[in-house]
Amino acid sequence: MKTSKMLLIFIFLSTILHAETTWTTGAYANYQDTRQELSIPNTTRLIVTVVGTTENNYDFIYIYDNRGRLIKLLSGTINEEFTIRGSTITARLRSDYSITRSGVTVTIRLVDTQKPIITLNGGNVTLTVGDTYSDAGATANDNVDGNITANIQTSGSVDTTTAGTYTITYTVSDTAGNAADTMTRTVTVQEVPVPSKVFAFFADEHNDFNNTITGEGSGNRILQIDVENMSLANSLDVSGISGHHADNAFNSKIYAVPKGSNFVNVIELRRDQDNNTSMTVTKQITLTHTPRSGDAYNSKYNVVLMAGSNRPMGSFINVNTDEVVGTIGEEIDCNLTDGSRLLSHADANTAEGALKYQCSNNDHGGTQISGHPYWLTQNIAAIVDRTNRQISVYAVTQTGGQLTTRLLNRLTTRTSIHQIVPRDRTSLPSNQQSDFYAIEEGKHANTTDFTGGIAHALIHLRLTTNGLQLVRRMDLQRTEVLPKVKAERILNSCIDIYRTTFTQALTGPSQTREDDYNALFVEENITRSVVQDQYNDFPVDCFYPGIPGGHNADFAPNNRHLYIGMAGGAMSIVDVNRWKIANNIDIGIGTGPGHMCFSEKNNVALSSNHGFSTAFPQATTRTIRYINSERPIGYYWIEIPFDRENITNTAVSHTCHVDASGDNYYNFFTDGGVFYKIDLTGVFNNPTNGSSDLVVDSLYTGGIPIQGSYINLRDIRR
Numbered sequence: 176m177k178t179s180k181m182l183l184i185f186i187f188l189s190t191i192l193h194a195e196t197t198w199t200t201g202a203y204a205n206y207q208d209t210r211q212e213l214s215i216p217n218t219t220r221l222i223v224t225v226v227g228t229t230e231n232n233y234d235f236i237y238i239y240d241n242r243g244r245l246i247k248l249l250s251g252t253i254n255e256e257f258t259i260r261g262s263t264i265t266a267r268l269r270s271d272y273s274i275t276r277s278g279v280t281v282t283i284r285l286v287d288t289q290k291p292i293i294t295l296n297g298g299n300v301t302l303t304v305g306d307t308y309s310d311a312g313a314t315a316n317d318n319v320d321g322n323i324t325a326n327i328q329t330s331g332s333v334d335t336t337t338a339g340t341y342t343i344t345y346t347v348s349d350t351a352g353n354a355a356d357t358m359t360r361t362v363t364v365q366e367v368p369v370p371s372k373v374f375a376f377f378a379d380e381h382n383d384f385n386n387t388i389t390g391e392g393s394g395n396r397i398l399q400i401d402v403e404n405m406s407l408a409n410s411l412d413v414s415g416i417s418g419h420h421a422d423n424a425f426n427s428k429i430y431a432v433p434k435g436s437n438f439v440n441v442i443e444l445r446r447d448q449d450n451n452t453s454m455t456v457t458k459q460i461t462l463t464h465t466p467r468s469g470d471a472y473n474s475k476y477n478v479v480l481m482a483g484s485n486r487p488m489g490s491f492i493n494v495n496t497d498e499v500v501g502t503i504g505e506e507i508d509c510n511l512t513d514g515s516r517l518l519s520h521a522d523a524n525t526a527e528g529a530l531k532y533q534c535s536n537n538d539h540g541g542t543q544i545s546g547h548p549y550w551l552t553q554n555i556a557a558i559v560d561r562t563n564r565q566i567s568v569y570a571v572t573q574t575g576g577q578l579t580t581r582l583l584n585r586l587t588t589r590t591s592i593h594q595i596v597p598r599d600r601t602s603l604p605s606n607q608q609s610d611f612y613a614i615e616e617g618k619h620a621n622t623t624d625f626t627g628g629i630a631h632a633l634i635h636l637r638l639t640t641n642g643l644q645l646v647r648r649m650d651l652q653r654t655e656v657l658p659k660v661k662a663e664r665i666l667n668s669c670i671d672i673y674r675t676t677f678t679q680a681l682t683g684p685s686q687t688r689e690d691d692y693n694a695l696f697v698e699e700n701i702t703r704s705v706v707q708d709q710y711n712d713f714p715v716d717c718f719y720p721g722i723p724g725g726h727n728a729d730f731a732p733n734n735r736h737l738y739i740g741m742a743g744g745a746m747s748i749v750d751v752n753r754w755k756i757a758n759n760i761d762i763g764i765g766t767g768p769g770h771m772c773f774s775e776k777n778n779v780a781l782s783s784n785h786g787f788s789t790a791f792p793q794a795t796t797r798t799i800r801y802i803n804s805e806r807p808i809g810y811y812w813i814e815i816p817f818d819r820e821n822i823t824n825t826a827v828s829h830t831c832h833v834d835a836s837g838d839n840y841y842n843f844f845t846d847g848g849v850f851y852k853i854d855l856t857g858v859f860n861n862p863t864n865g866s867s868d869l870v871v872d873s874l875y876t877g878g879i880p881i882q883g884s885y886i887n888l889r890d891i892r893r
Contacts, residue, residue: 195285200227200268200278203234210267213283218262220286223247225255225266227279233272236279239265253279258286284319287351291317293327295345299361303368304448308333310343313358317349333362338893340364369450369889374408375400375832375850376429377843377883378421379876397421397431397442398876399454400850402832402841402885405872411454413440422469423884424479426494427892429454432466434484434543439466441497444891452891458497462490463506467545475553476573482545487560487567489548491578501578503569504545504558538564538591539616539631539724547594551611551638555583561591566613568642584642590615590629595636596728596737603734611636611643612751614725614739631725633739633749649754651725651739651747727769727829731780738780740769746782770829776837777855783831783842832885848877 198211215221225236231251238247241261249255266281296311310333314324331343343360379396395418399409415433422430424441431440441458464483469492471480478500482489488504538561546559551568558567565587569580592613600608617631635646728739736757737749746769748758770783828843833855840853852872 195282197280197282198266199280202275203268203270203278204275205270205272207268207270210265211281212263212265213281214263215283215285216262218285219260221259221261221264221283222286223255223257223259223264224282224284225249225253225279226282228252228276229268229279230270230272230274230276233274234268234270234276236281237265237267237269238281239267249279287319287349287353289318290353291315291320291323291347291349291355293345293347293355293358295358295360297360299363301363301365302333302335303365304336304338305367306335306364308335308362310360313345315347315355317353319351320349323347323349333364335364338364338366366893367448367450369446371835372450372888373402373832373834373885374452374888374891375402375830375841375883375885376421376423377828377830377850377880378418378431379848379878379880380418381879395431395433396878397429397454398878398880398883399452400874400876402834405850405852405874407874407876408452409454410876411442411456413442413456414459415440419882420466420468420470421883422479423886424469424492424494425472427890428457428494428497429884430460430469430479430481430492431456432469432481434465434467437462437465439469439481439492444886446888446891446893448893450888452888460492460497460499462499463502464488464490466490467543468547471548471550471556473550473553473556476571476578478578480548480550480556482548482558484543484545487544487558487562487565489545489556489558491571493576500576501571501580503548503556503571503580504560504567538618538629539726546592549595549597551595551643555638556580557595557643559592559594560585561593561616564588564591566592566595566636566643568638586636586643586645588613588615588634588645589632589648590618592616592634593726596730598730599734609638610646611638612728612737614728615648616726617724631741633728633737633747635751635754647754649749649756651741651756725769729769729771731771732773732775738769738771738782740782770831772831772833772840772842774833774837774840774855779855781831781833781840781853781855783827783829828881828883830883830885843880843883845879845881848875848880850874850876850880 196213196215198213200209203209223238225238225247227236229236229250234250236247236249236253237245238249238259240246240259241263243265246259246264247255247257264283268279293313293315295313300308302308310329312329313327315322315327317323327345327347329343329345331341333341333343341362341364343362345358345360346355348354375398377398377400379398395413395415397411397413397418398407399411400406401408413431413433414436415431415438416435417433418431419434420430420432421442422432424430427444429442429444431442433440439460439462440456441460443455443457444452445455446452462481462483464486467482467484469479469481471482472478472494473480476491476493477495478491478493480489480503481492483504486504486506488502488506490499491501491503492498493500544560544562546561548559549557551557554571556569556571558569559565560567565585567585568583570583571578571580573579592615595611595613598612603610613634613636615632615634618629630650632651633649635648636643637646638644725739725741728737730737735750735752737751739747739749741747745759747756749755750757772781772783773779774781828845831840831842833840838854838856840855841850842853843850850873851870853869854871855869
């Protein structure tokens with residue numbers, strides 16, 4: 176007789192994250208037939224697991240799909256896992272033998288293909304060098320496994336002692352092997368904030384002190400001056416003859432230009448973590464000419480166009496590699512016995528090419544063969560041939576890193592020009608984009624019969640497909656034949672005028688340069704010699720319209736009014752839009768004026784002259800009405816209370832600077848080796864014409880610092 180056994184079957188249904196359901200039969204008796212439906216809603220596939228023991232070949236487990244089809248028939252020791260379509264199964268236990276077994280467990284769960292999700296705690300992080308970094312971490316959740324944050328793997332590190340960009344990476348997978356999308360956090364470690372601080376870099380072309388290269392006090396230096404603190408930050412000895420320029424090469428470097436040598440010194444500028452700066456000569460760039468200036472930068476080709484001082488040509492220098500990548504202009508040989516040579520380029524056999532180039536310049540404005548180079552567009556450059564009174568215009572193209580040129584035209588001018596006047600072209604209307612302006616420098620009258628002089632003039636140029644064309648010319652002063660008696664009388668009058676501007680002067684060189692720095696003396700000798708020199712060169716009325724000879728000019732910030740200096744101390748302010756002289760300032764500006772700085776805040780235009788500094792109101796729209804009423808414009812001399820033995824006749828540097836506040840003006844008293852600061856606030860409220868009270872600070876460096884560049888600390892690389 177078979178023993179009746181109680182069927183110990185219980186059904187245990189549970190859901191884990193709505194993703195798993197289980198049926199456990201437990202121990203069972205004979206002749207039992209039990210079914211259980213297992214379901215996970217909203218599912219299309221299930222993983223079925225059956226684990227347990229039945230009497231082999233007598234007691235069976237049946238698995239049916241949701242259509243009632245038999246999928247599996249299992250018996251004995253069971254450990255099965257399989258996949259089935261649908262969201263429901265039916266599990267059946269049928270026993271037909273008296274032996275009782277432990278039973279089975281049937282489990283269904285989702286087919287898990289969904290990736291876990293990682294969520295960052297916080298976002299990207301920006302730090303400063305020296306800060307401490309602690310990672311905020313992340314969390315991870317899975318649709319089946321739930322919170323799996325503890326399983327996140329983190330990689331990457333952050334070095335807060337070194338500026339840079341760092342990445343922290345977060346990864347995790349669920350139990351089904353699904354990998355979450357990798358998450359990353361960017362940690363940026365910045366340099367210590369760099370303050371906006373301006374340095375002046377000046378070329379000193381006559382070092383009083385011992386030069387480490389030459390071993391004597393006649394070498395060149397590059398001076399670096401902390402403008403805000405009025406202190407000498409660095410001094411670097413450089414080689415070459417007559418270091419004239421310190422040009423900004425726009426790549427955290429200076430090109431030191433010795434105009435008497437066939438090379439340019441490359442000076443790397445660097446700053447450390449504490450914003451201390453340094454200068455290092457890293458290279459000499461060899462040229463086929465002596466250099467004049469490299470202030471013509473082209474961002475398209477990343478080159479500086481360096482003009483020649485002894486030839487009407489220039490070199491293209493790549494500011495990344497500091498290599499010459501092409502030349503422009505004519506390579507004449509000034510060492511030939513006849514002092515000239517035919518053109519060396521392809522047009523040498525043409526009628527135009529038969530022109531001979533002279534090797535000296537007799538016009539006003541110096542003896543350098545080239546003027547300042549200029550980019551008319553990104554693809555068209557101009558070389559100023561001062562000797563032959565021409566502007567040569569070239570199309571420039573790039574092939575394999577080298578620049579080549581094609582001559583478009585040569586525009587002949589009445590006398591030599593110094594430069595095409597730089598202008599902010601970004602704000603010009605379209606109908607003025609092709610317009611350019613230059614100053615014809617004029618020619619000195621001879622000192623025998625006072626004839627042969629040529630007035631200096633403003634010329635309006637226009638760029639066409641064929642090159643530069645002359646649009647119109649405006650003479651800026653007259654020349655006249657003077658009898659000797661009249662010339663002597665004018666000379667004496669000029670001496671009286673200039674005496675008022677030199678109320679303090681040196682009696683002669685002192686024992687040391689430091690003594691010169693503080694010395695003051697009477698004016699007679701220096702005044703008479705200065706005016707006598709002017710008389711010999713320019714025997715005309717020194718009251719109006721000024722001693723002939725133009726040189727430099729600058730546009731005011733309104734990009735419309737052009738300030739044009741005359742050699743004898745006068746200045747014309749021209750409204751180029753109306754082609755009209757808005758005002759003439761007749762006397763007292765100092766010899767060689769026209770290097771301008773402007774303070775819009777204080778409505779002051781300052782002329783940096785070869786004699787002294789002069790301030791007068793800007794020709795703004797409002798004051799032009801005042802000027803056109805023919806009332807005199809206000810101006811006066813800002814006398815620099817330092818002097819010493821004159822060496823170069825360049826008393827004030829060509830390179831001035833007005834700070835961002837608009838309240839302070841900086842420049843070098845070149846012959847004195849003194850960098851000085853002028854307070855511009857209320858400049859025209861000072862009752863004393865020619866007062867030096869506005870010179871509020873100064874720094875003695877010695878030497879003859881003549882031209883330079885002002886560079887912000889933020890533009891100097893680590």
